[in-house]
Amino acid sequence: xxxxEQNSGPLSVPEGAIASLNCTYSDRGSxxxxxxxxxxxxxxxxxxxxxxxxxxEDGRFTAQLNKASQYVSLLIRDSQPSDSATYxxxxxxxxxxxxxxxxGSGTQLTVLP
Amino acid sequence: NAxxxxxPKFQVLKTGQSMTLQCAQDxxxxxxxxxxxxPGMGLRLIxxxxxxxxxxxxxxxxxxNVSRLNKRExxxxxxxxxxSQTSVYFCASSPPDGxxxxxxxxxxxLTVL
Numbered sequence: 001x002x003x004x005e006q007n008s009g010p011l012s013v014p015e016g017a018i019a020s021l022n023c024t025y026s027d028r029g030s031x032x033x034x035x036x037x038x039x040x041x042x043x044x045x046x047x048x049x050x051x052x053x054x055x056x057e058d059g060r061f062t063a064q065l066n067k068a069s070q071y072v073s074l075l076i077r078d079s080q081p082s083d084s085a086t087y088x089x090x091x092x093x094x095x096x097x098x099x100x101x102x103x104g105s106g107t108q109l110t111v112l113p
Numbered sequence: 114n115a116x117x118x119x120x121p122k123f124q125v126l127k128t129g130q131s132m133t134l135q136c137a138q139d140x141x142x143x144x145x146x147x148x149x150x151x152p153g154m155g156l157r158l159i160x161x162x163x164x165x166x167x168x169x170x171x172x173x174x175x176x177x178n179v180s181r182l183n184k185r186e187x188x189x190x191x192x193x194x195x196x197s198q199t200s201v202y203f204c205a206s207s208p209p210d211g212x213x214x215x216x217x218x219x220x221x222x223l224t225v226l
Contacts, residue, residue, distance in 0.1 A: 098207075
């Protein structure tokens with residue numbers, strides 16, 4: 001069974017610090033990896049995806065992928081209170097007639113003013 | 114573009130009642146998905162549709178049926194609601210030429226008494 005594991009947290013960081021969120025996946029056939037942000041009571045919002053080993057940067061966010069270790073991470077630099085949310089990691093894979101995502105259970109991040 | 118829309122936003126049912134959750138997307142996406150989200154359980158796939166006219170079971174299909182009415186619309190039906198189906202339901206869609214990213218609707222919060 002395909003699995004995506006995340007530390008559930010909660011993770012607390014002070015404002016301005018770097019928040020580091022981690023994720024491991026079990027399916028070596030996964031090709032793309034996604035980070036979603038979900039505010040309380042809202043739907044998941046895609047913030048980054050990565051498909052090549054290494055780093056991918058977008059503003060204050062950096063996604064890192066290590067396929068050999070089956071490890072994905074998200075770094076949030078200069079964390080702001082507005083970054084407080086649950087972050088979901090997902091891995092893509094083929095199963096049945098369509099590509100599917102397997103989601104982790106999420107890491108709750110709190111950025112303290 | 115409205116993106117992915119869902120109706121209703123909230124619903125309360127009694128055990129045994131039936132209802133249909135509606136989902137529509139205006140992004141010309143081929144694949145559509147229905148998830149449920151329960152506390153501590155992450156997002157679990159109920160059903161998905163790779164294209165108009167096709168549907169497949171996901172991880173937790175029991176108690177649900179779906180219809181892919183056309184390319185835009187994908188509905189989820191609860192024939193005889195049970196308290197275990199109390200959850201938040203999200204519809205998502207995925208573009209045909211992307212990296213398997215999915216975009217979510219705002220969700221339906223369902224309570225079954």
